Amino acid sequence: MDEINMACTSLEECGAQETQIDPLPDLPNQILQLLCTRLSDDCITTMQKGLQLMQRSSYYLEIQCDDLLPTADEQQHTVHLSDSTVWSLVDQQRLQRAMTLANTQVKLYLTFLELLYEEIIRGCQELEAFVLKHNQGLVDSDIAASIQERLQQTHQYLDAFKSRLNWKLGPLDLQNQLIHITGSLPIQQLSVEKKMPVIFNRFETCTTSNTAYLCWEVAGEQSQELNQEFEIHVMSFHPTIDEYCQFTKSTCKSYIIEVNNLIPDRYYKFSVKRVDSVNLVYGLWVDTITLKTLNISKSVEAASN
Structure with missing residues (x-):
């Protein structure tokens, strides 16, 4: 990474070292630009901490209800399952199915985030290796085309990781509501809340x-x-x-x-x-x-x- 960082200080110098037969003459500069910005050491550390926070967070099943008297700022409010009155109205069998579904959703979410992060790190390593090989004149057109695809994928993975880092989990798709005798409670929608x-x-x-x-x-x-x-x-x-x-x-x-x-x-x-x-x-x-x-x-x- 030290050699890459040194190269990032002068992208024009790296471009000057390209051979005339390079089919993708701008590819090294594109890679260096990414390595110096979205894949810098600070950015990778930030992503790692963000993933760690999600893995260490606690996730809770909550009931979102359409507010009977919606305000200008909020049209839903949360009915907490931990409330004793609400708990007494909940169908326990439906609750267990909902809890299992929510647990699976959280695990899939965290697994997907972790896989995205791993692919980003793998892409970073491959891009760094390509720049070093390119400077040594060890790159052919097939390798360049493959790395061009990896570069595009890494951009996509970075966008996906960023967008899903604060992604809200829900609503859960259940056939039946947890509270089958709603009384004064309006229509319910289950969601997963994060702490x-x-x-x-x-x-x-x-x-x-x-x-x-x-x-x-x-x-x-x-x-x-x-x-x-x-x-x-x-x-x-x-x-x-x-x-x-x-x-x-x-x-x-x-x-x-x-x-x-x-x-x-x-x-x-x-x-x-x-x-x-x-x-x-x-x-x-x-x-x-x-x-x-x-x-x-x-x-x-x-x-x-």
């Missing part, structure tokens, strides 16, 4: 000799969402990180928790995730961090010195 992954704030999370202060956030959120419930796991290692000793679990509705009564000079593994709800169809991500409580004797000795 971004929960991650520890590693700058604010810390320990003392017997306490851990854990802070977390939701990726991409500028403010903390209300009415969120999180599950925290605490596992101690005794006497080293190779041996488990104790496990505890707790829940909270804030983005910070204080874990007390820890043992000094010991490793602890902390995990955080959203509390599972009845409408969760896919969510594998659990963020984990390992911290060590302070050694009291060393702390006292350091303070005395």
Whole structure:
């Protein structure tokens, strides 16, 4: 990639090295242009992070209803399946079929994104290799034609990846509505809603000799969402990180928790995730961090010195 980056600094120089018999004289410049823009190291890193966020997100089945009194900004609202009143009206057999369908849709979506990303990386590698061979005079017309096709495909894969990265999953095509006795509820339409992954704030999370202060956030959120419930796991290692000793679990509705009564000079593994709800169809991500409580004797000795 270093040789490619050097070449990108002067596309005209690369063009000057082409032979007169090159059937596609502009092809190397087109490739270098792509490698320096949409396939630069920064762009690939951004795509990788975007894919990772989608893989770590949680996906929920929700009911979208046509609003009885639509506003100018919104003509639908969400009826949450986790609501006890709504849950009591749901046909459970239909729900299970809908959950299976939603789970399959999410997996297909994530698999498709991953395949697109892999094809983009493979295309990038092939295009880089072609430029190097071209500069060495090792390219014939057949190879050039094949790479021209790969270049077009890579552009298409990049467009598809970008358009589907924030693609909304739904609506789900079901023969029957989940709530067969709707009462005052209007026509229902199922969709899959996404929530971004929960991650520890590693700058604010810390320990003392017997306490851990854990802070977390939701990726991409500028403010903390209300009415969120999180599950925290605490596992101690005794006497080293190779041996488990104790496990505890707790829940909270804030983005910070204080874990007390820890043992000094010991490793602890902390995990955080959203509390599972009845409408969760896919969510594998659990963020984990390992911290060590302070050694009291060393702390006292350091303070005395």
